Amino acid sequence: MTEFTAQDVIRPRWSPALRARAIRRFMLAGLIIMIGTGVAAVCLEIFGRSLSPLWLTVGIVLPSVLAFGALFVVFAITAHALLGRLLKRLAFVLFIGSLAGIVLTAWGASLLFGLVDRIVAARPDPIAQTIFGGELTTDEIVRFFAATPEDPKALEAPPALEFVAYLLWPWQFRLLRDLVLALVILGFVSVTASFAIWWERKVAGRIQSRLGPMRVGGWHGWAQGIADGLKLVQKEDIVPGRADGPVFRLAPYLVFIPVLTAFLALPFSDRWVLRDLEVGLVLVLGLLGIDVIGVILAGWASHNKWSMYGALRVAAQMVSYEIPMGMALLLPVMAAGTLRPGAIGALQSGGFHTWLAFCSPFLFAAAGVYFVASLAACKRAPFDLPEAESELTGGFHTEYSGFRWAVFFFGEYAAMFVVCGLAVLLFLGAWHSPLPASWGESLAGGSWWQRGLYALLFSGPAWFIAKTYALLFVHIWLRWTLPRIRIDQVMYACVQVMLPMTMLLLLGQMFWQLLVPPDGITARAANIVCTLAGAAIVAAFVGTAGWGYLNRRRLVGPLAVNHLPGS
């Protein structure tokens, strides 16, 4: 008895060998018919015989059409093969290109802006950079490059240098810099969303012993997110007849734009931040609060009872959970003594045990409370009642399709990244690795590869993104593990459990900071216990995952087993 394997099921019916054989046969048939018809026509011409219209049709016209048809089929098959490969390449280039583009643009931009800043600083009379005022002239840029120690006022420069000066000149304007960086952030959000869509479907598949997307793009269906996006953009643009048109059209953007704006104050590292505002945290929280309005208006404007129920649930749930979420955020703010995201991140550079979540038992509990509240604020399971498919068909986005629906989902994944990023920033060491940054001080000021090593080992945007993605994975994991809870349970959990708990935690942290000396034995012991608990949670997660991987053969269904990595 043979066993079905994944290869049997998903083997494409149209293999390259089959395609080549079909192309050869159709081409041969077309050529034979063409040559035969041509020879027949020439023979008729030579012997001076005329044909009746019937024989002309059957003998000459029909074979010609057939021959052209056969050659057209060959052309179509070839074009399909080429186009498919081209599209695959294109998707790959798009994905990798946008990823590399984002990183390179951010890096190049920081180098470029630093260079221009140095040119500005090198002027004899320093000037303030304005948003829109051109103060630095190209001659000064040329002089900056052409100047030598012997001749500090040299103006003789090759024409290429003059051209470079014109290229550098616009970058003294903040407006232009911000435009470039805003595009970088938009690109990052797009890549995150399209990656998270694929990841979500893949994780869901694994958890349910399915394969998930396997076809688009080849390797484990990695291009599924891009394909979904392209599909949604092509769909028909529908606004229901009785809907409140302008509000219906506006609502998705009210969800997406505030979340995008929240990246303004979200630091990826001490230098990779658009604006390190003094009130950055409050601003991010306020912007996250706005997208409730977009969701409510979407449900309201659809003029549909499912949408309406979804909107009511959103209003009740998100507004309630904002309170425990905001109050849980107050604890690390209290411990750090500032609302500036950069300063809070810089506090946690001393290694794993200095991450704020491990500094006191109250902060440790607050991290958990914040994470649960952030699940509810993003409308993620088990709090996904606003869009409960089984009861409300789609909740607030029942009537949406095409591009606007895609905008809702981009907004949701971007909001997930922002709330996870806030958790990482406030509780989990921001952009620092578990190793103390002081160990790498000799690397930090070294050559470029030493600085790169420092960014990879000790602190850098890569750590922030990696930790945020790890939390994003927990979001996805919980969604496919936990059942949805009822709306009364949602409200009970918020008002009667989490709200009193955060208040107690807030009071506890206050007394902790007032009464417990930071270098005393109590603080040290609490720090050690919390650090060990955190390490135990991480170890338990990694250990369970490893155990599951080693025992993957016990999973139900050969599909999943044969397609898990390493099998």
Next chain:
Amino acid sequence: MTGSNRLSIVAAVLVWLARAGPVWARGPRGPGPADWIGIELEAVMFYLLGGLAAVCAVGCVLSSRVVRMALFLFGALGAVAGLYLLLHANFLAAIQLIVYAGGTLVVIIFGIMLSSASAAARYRARPAEKAAGAAVGLLLLAGLVTAVGRIDWSEGIAAAPSAPTVDGLGRALLTTYLVPFELSSVLLLAVMIGAAWLAGSGRK
């Protein structure tokens, strides 16, 4: 045409562009684009945001659909938050977003949804309400005009000595303005207790 020929033509064009490029980028201290456009970006933003706030406020008054009124109110509140940002009052802007745009407005919309029978609920003000609204509006306008008129604009307005920081605001609230601050907290507490009592009194 060979590759090197093409390259040299491109290079020549680039050099020509560099030499004949925009005049205001050259020179020891030529006119900049700021002079060229004539106004600063901040002024542009001020007029944009101010105009948006005004248009939204008018729309909020004139619209008859309740949800659209709330949406216009949201626009006006957001534009005012933007004006606060222009004034470097970042904390005020963020609080405006949290309290008014994210909190109060959601509660208003929630109330509309729960109380109105139809989705396209309309609201027509009675003459007495219109008169009262107009009176309050005129009073506010008169106050603003008086305040603006008292300032001597001829010598220009000096920039604020320093932007108020969160630190300073917190200190002021807990030292100089402690009593008003606590009084407002007591008021809010009373409101909360009252709301809880109203909500609970229906149930036995």
